[in-house]
Amino acid sequence: MNNRRVVVKIPASTANLGPGFDTLGMALSLYAWIELSVAEQTQFQFYGDQMKGLPKDKSNLIYKVAQLVFKEAGVEIPELSISMHSDIPLTRGLGSSASAIVGALVAANALIGSPLSDDKLFQMATALEGHPDNVGASLFGGIVVSAWDGERADYVRIEPHERLKTLVAIPAFQLSTEKARHALPSQISMADAVFNVGRSSLLVAALASGELGIIRHAMKDRLHQPYRAALIPGMTAILEQAVDHGALGVALSGAGPTLIAFVEESAAADTKRAGSGLEQFLLDTLKQEGIEAKTLWLAPCSSGPQIIVEDISSQPAISLPDRIRGEVKV
């Protein structure tokens, strides 16, 4: 393993999909890259705006997660060279921390010859993140339905419909998951629980069967979005009206503040051509509340982390940005 260099490319994710709080996740075509090798002294190279201000010592999340893998596998590698680039905006509800956790687990495991199974990595990732939705999507790709009892997480992966696309509106402000979880009540009514069980079940069935038309009725929630609305001005109007502007359905992405609209491919092409429609509606609605945002069209990402393992002695080092630019992109 001293001769190995591992590079992993990990997808971002959206969690909850409306009603599936802490349960549903989908991987998205936005990525982070982590490069890992054994070093004489621990060193970090971070690239990109998203990485600014992250610790460059052994308190770093990637370092700590890699050490958990080594401990679990019974090997000792105290010093590591870690490089990372991420296009996933931090604390916006697009699973940046989950992608870092999954990337570190997968890279560290590959560095020592992959002794841990994907299921083991999923259990570790879920315990680290505190819920399985984002980490499941980043680890397995596609749409992941999961349940965690605090000890074991089980999941089923669904292949996303080929015509399913998404449009995300990413507000300029950050919202920590901790703050967004604090807004939630400790108890809910039976009526609201039944409402969410119905919608979440309907959504999973719609996504699995390809009945995209049902999504507008299924992507509704009473468990978390109403309580988080005060933290994201404009959100309620977007949740109520986006379907009138061409969305199949719309939700808060994870804990927010990003909003995600599901769009059928033909409608996505129309709204892009018109240069208005849904995209303009999202931006205008947020702007009316004084919130600057940017929009991105993202596709569901069908695959989990892509991994390359290189022999350092025979493969020349390429910097992570050059590797990504050249779309030697694993």
Ligand code: HSE
């Ligand atoms: N299910 C989580 C939440 C996702 O909504 O708080 C955020 O990480």
